[in-house]
Amino acid sequence: MVDQYSPLEREAEGQMLMNRRSFLAGGLTVTALLAGCQRVSGPSLRLAMLANAIPAQLLNAFQQLPQGSNIAVTPEESLVELYGLLQQWHGQSAATLSTADWLSLADYWLAPAIRQELVQPLEVSALTHWDELAAVWPELVRRSAAGRLSPDGSIWAVPYRWSHLVVLYDRDRLPRSSAPLATWADLLRPELRRRLVLPNHPRLVLGLAQKALGASANTEDPAAVEGLALFLADLQNQVRVYDSDHYLEMLLIGDATAVVAWSDDALPLLKQYRNLAVAVPPEGTLLSAQLWVRPQAIASVSEQTASTALSWLDFCLDADFATQLAIFGQGTSTRLWGIERSQLPEPLQMPPALALAPDVADQSEFLLPLSAAAEARYSQLWQSLRS
Structure with a gap:
């Protein structure tokens, strides 16, 4: 092949x-x-x-x-x-x-x-x-x-x-005084340090970071997004692991407080575990x-x-x-x-919070094909983040 x-x-x-x-x-x-x-x-x-x-x-x-x-x-x-x-x-x-x-x-x-x-x-x-x-x-x-x-x-x-990306989290593992998670920027909150699991997928991680800053996840030059490098550096400090295979299990057994998950994966867990909560960031999310x-x-x-x-x-x-x-x-x-x-x-x-409201859908994006030059930029940025 x-x-x-x-x-x-x-x-x-x-x-x-x-x-x-x-x-x-x-x-x-x-x-x-x-x-x-x-x-x-x-x-x-x-x-x-x-x-x-x-x-x-x-x-x-x-x-x-x-x-x-x-x-x-x-x-x-x-x-x-x-x-x-x-x-x-x-x-x-x-x-x-x-x-x-x-x-x-x-x-x-x-x-x-x-x-x-x-x-x-x-x-x-x-x-x-x-x-x-x-x-x-x-x-x-x-x-x-x-x-x-x-x-x-x-x-x-x-x-x-x-389906759409959501923030799925264990509310019992947040401090009692903490407000519910709501936005992509909330992934940078101190109580999530080394307690966050993100997808092992460069376009998803870089895309949600760009959505957090009000930019498109399909920007040809991510370096041109103001504040992206700083946001990614802070986000990296929050991550326990990048994983797309066992992230739900990590949340359930307490190895993580929050994960970024697909909505159709999150729904069965939300119906089964009352300690779990979900947020669809109002600034828009990523779609598949x-x-x-x-x-x-x-x-x-x-x-x-x-x-x-x-x-x-x-x-x-x-x-x-x-x-x-x-x-x-x-x-x-x-x-x-x-x-x-x-x-x-x-x-x-x-739960009501899982649905993608029409106004949020209008702000959400599919990951679209990039030019060869843009792919190289994203790949370099991902490697730099992971190293």
Whole structure:
């Protein structure tokens, strides 16, 4: 496999989303799901995704639809493994290759996938629910052949769920006189010295620092952000460790007082542990979306199979999918962007502080591709911070 990642992409190692979860949901196991497949006729829909990406109940629900089909799932444990599948398939003959109809990829990895010609552009005009999405979603996946945002580019993916960075903390480990954590700047408070866990991901850490200072997380020259060097130096003094694998466990066992986490990872813990609290900084946060992409190497398919593949995308953009994803997967559908907390499915309404209010959403950002010169600046800044 040829390594064509940029330095920052290699550094990230696919840690944009939760890394490992069991492929179990509400008692419905893979075995039960496969048993259900045998009851549905029609062509098989092949999906490759993180093991937690779609709750098993939703896979089963699609199979029961008139336009549904058998579903064959290739669950992977990390985004790196999924990206490796795209690279592996790209180097083989499509005529004999067993690929997936759709592969789930994080938006951070879309640009290199396009650049390496691992995915193909999509025709979304036949999707019933595409025009119902907020403008942020087509803007995110409309890219040039170089993977950069482009209003004249092609649509390369269909986003179906998203999450946002939050500050998750143990209120019992703060001094009784301390105010609740609220902003990114609160990560510099004395009571968090060496008690903070940040993601082991350069763009996330440097991005939240820039958001704290009112700058964009996609600034081409971070050195031009006033006060960034001092903020990062102070932040480094707060960090116990940079970790994207065991940070939640560290919080639960008391090795950390606060962690920066993804909202869909934080939600189950907030429902289970009353000592935990959460903050979404009002100055804006960082976002991540999971997308369905079409592997470039996929073999030609029949009209019926192609129709089933499009039906799956429409299913993932439907309002019922959004509700069921919240219930069984505690995830947020792309249909739920920019709406008030009271309009969210009930499982996503509590705790109130976790929801991304529309005004904060307007200040939040996805991590976008950088120029080669900007990547070098970010990489140098990250190495300097860590050393």
